[in-house]
Amino acid sequence: MSRPRTWGRPPGEPRRVAYLYLLPAFAVYAVFLLYPIGRAVQLSLYDWDGLSLGRWVGLDNYVAIVADEGLRAAFGHALVLIVFYAAGPLVIGLGLAAILNHAKVRGLGFFRTVVFLPQVVAMVVVAVAWRRVYAPDGTLNTLLGAIGLDSLTRGWLGDYTFALPAVGVVGTWFETGLVTVLLLAGMSRIPGDLYEAARLDGAGAVREFFAVTLPSVRGEIAVALTLTVIAALRTFDLVYVTTRGGPGDSTSVPSYEVYHRAFGLSQIGSAAAIGVTLTVVIFVVSFGINRFADRRVS
């Protein structure tokens, strides 16, 4: 049997034809993503109030990010939040998942649901609830008073030392469930004979965790870190609802500054510059995490 050779090509050959198939999706991508990004980059080079004619300022808005103490601080606060959003949940999540996985608890589904529950609630609702918890007459202070620690009570979100950690703890509470469930899924895939082998070699629970469990869930850890670190860097709703960047500027973060400058202060160019910088930072960080995880796996 001989068919004309042209029909014998694999689908999508020559390559130019293959790109045609991608074109519709790419057009959508370009219109809704590439064009706005390009526009944002362009706006970041102007001093613009959103109404009258913009004034070309070149890289001034970017220079301001480095020069302006308040903006530098905002990026610094985002880094602090990474500790609370990513590092904290990872440590707690590893512990919780290991226990839940190892102990083969009854009603695992129930516990998994409970741990995951914060993720289901919208962040704004979470923030409103925690604002009540932290209020001077709120739950936390009532609890402290009840156990005789009256001297520790304060308006947590209005305290210069504690406002940022207080906001961070909400992030820990929020992200831990996600991390736990991710890790739990990873751990449930570990073949039982690996543990058996470890046990035959005389490993205890702790040894087992570090020798078998931890290396096996490296991929899940990378996913969890990527998600939580990005969540930390782009925190907006939590800060907007709880403190609006206060007291003073002690909890301002880049995403909040983007909103605040664009809609509050009408400094659209500056807002766009912060947004672009934040995008680059997030891109670099998530790229780094994935590179790191990949290299370790292979």
Next chain:
Amino acid sequence: MNPPLRALAVLTAGALSLAACAPGSSAPPSPAATPLSSVRTDAPSLGNVTLTVWDQEVRGGQAAQMKQLNDAFQAKYPNIKLNRVSRSFDDLNTTLRLALSGNEPPDVVEANNGRSSMGAFVKAGQLRPLDAYAEAYGWKKRYPQSVLRYASYSPDGKVFGEGNLYGLPQVGEVVGVYYNKAKLTKLGLQPPKTWAEFEAALAKAKTAGEVPMQLGNLDKWPAIHVFGTVQSRGVPKDQIGTLAFGRKGASWNTPENTKAAEEIVGWVDKGYFNKGFNGQGYDPAWQAFGKGQGVFMIAGTWLLADLQKSLGKDLGFMLPPGATADAPPVATGGTGLPFAITAKSPHPDAAAAYIDFITNADAMKVLTTTGNLPVADTAQQSVPAGPQQDVFTAFGTVTAKDGLVPYLDYATPTFADTLGAALQDLLAKKQSPQEFLATLEKDYKTFAESNG
């Protein structure tokens, strides 16, 4: 570069070049003022018109008055249809800018008085000067000058407080002192007549174990009203006006301002505020006052309806007392958001007729019966004795004596933020009064100088 990357680069470059015209280049030139001769006030003869109105009257009595007035307007002028779009204050503030820069903006909008909203819109030529309409409808007789200046800008948007009229407000606002009558009686006190008596009452309340003054400053701005009240005891009214309108010629670094900053810090030291006030939300704070925690609270008339619901006859309201009992009244205050006409509206005459209708003497009566504080003719309204009458009397007195001083955050487009954050710093003792004033001076001077 491999082919897909090259394609991506080409398309990205294309997207960039599409975006290459300067932002805002489609903004219209400033609208010419309408000459008086071309103004038509005879609404029925304007033909069939649909007006799109954006307002923020979404809650309780505000929503009720708007609905009542709109229905009455439509019944009287069936040829003018209203298309009402109602949003919360925050939503309106954040969306109005985009709506105005579009090709078909709404006809009538409620634009916030300050430089960041109305000032920016005037500067960009998005609002229509209303002076000819004011002349034709007699608005300048209906409204006191101290009220009209809050909606007045020079045509280039640089000078706030004089120049063309760009909008008319419906309601008035004044920041005064709420007090709990029952608590005062228990402390054996009368409502204070002078500032010294007021401070003595605070001290006595503290000694008696009460919360002398409720404050919730988590949202950054509430302390602005307390500071404004303290400041206007010692700083001359004209100076506050210059500072608050962001004009050249005043300074924050004066002995009077220093004294005001020291006084408010002194209140913190003496424990006159509730504990943890910087971490307490605005709403929880006034709600706590409504539940009977706190003897005094410095806040605006907009809280009247809610506080009256919880405290009833125990609620009292007064203007901040002066140095002597008969000192002329001075208080922070102003107007609700003014209704303005957009420059691109094709029906300015109908829009002006609408604004006239919702602010005339009959409208002020409707505002009163729906529990609002009308900005004009306040003295002519009859309200039952009690807190509502206190508020009406206070506003009537202070406007009649020309004693309203503007909100301090009007000063520059960034001043609300600067002052709010600086006050949190000051009250938490992160900044000394001198550092606090230097922060304010820097923002104010930078703006006033660049503004010319």
